[in-house]
Amino acid sequence: MFAMEIDGLAQVGSPSFPDTVIETHRLGKYYPGAAKGSGVWAVRFASLRVFAGDITVLMGPSGSGKTTLLCMLGGLLKPTEGFLYVCGEDIGRCGEERRRRFRREKIGFVFQNFNLLASLTAAENVGVALSLRGRDPGEAMAYLEHVGLADKADFLPDQLSGGQRQRVAIARAIAGEPPMILADEPTAALDAEHGREAMGLLRRMAHERGTAVVVVTHDPRVRDFADRVLEMEDGRLHKIVRRYRLIAGRRHKISAGTGEIGEESGRISDAGT
Ligand SMILES: Nc1ncnc2c1ncn2[C@@H]1O[C@H](COP(=O)(O)OP(=O)(O)OP(=O)(O)O)[C@@H](O)[C@H]1O
């Protein structure tokens, strides 16, 4: 369904050997408070891997550190401690200029509050992302079509509904097919049907294009689209569940109740899986 090609991604997403795109070891973020000793560790001891071609869903209660972790994975926030390697690069400790380039080239981000540019139309918002990724902004229309918004291309964000804005934000994130898409509550403003469509689109990016997709959500319906589920509580990752088994390079869904769900969970602290 995607008309445009992405350089080199076909090999990245080889299904029989899913490549590790993100790897963290005991990653942590501390927000200092105004008064001495009043700071919080929003994320602590987070060891995980994210694979090309997978949809990884990060769940947990409000305030458990999901956005903070996602922002670190996307190079938007500098970790306080631990290691963060993305595509083999030490993103946790590199300088701001390098991190900015990394975000531009590698990450499509869907923000919790959309972050669309208010003075630009839907097509221009998507076009800016394409330009930053070295692509033709004229391709914006194709991405708006993917989210069913071609007829709103010339509308400004404040002329769109919340759900429509969210879909523009998704179009912007997938524009130019970056190797990683990080999405914070991408279905929060969508009705059931559009939520399914948005997740279906992200799933196609992952399974057909080899994109590494990480979705933060409260929405239990999103879980159905997950290849792996990471659960957070109080800043800690406490469970990692893989929901498929690779047999001869093909994904086979592991159904609940077979005793296989949760097989990765025991390895969180050792292997950082
Ligand atoms: N900039 C900040 N300064 C200080 N504390 C912060 C900051 N951002 C987040 N926190 C704190 O870090 C913790 C984790 O916040 P975070 O936004 O990562 O949670 P979340 O799981 O994304 O929650 P939600 O589901 O409500 O979006 C919270 O206790 C929050 O108050």
Ligand SMILES: [Mg+2]
């Ligand atoms: Mg959040």
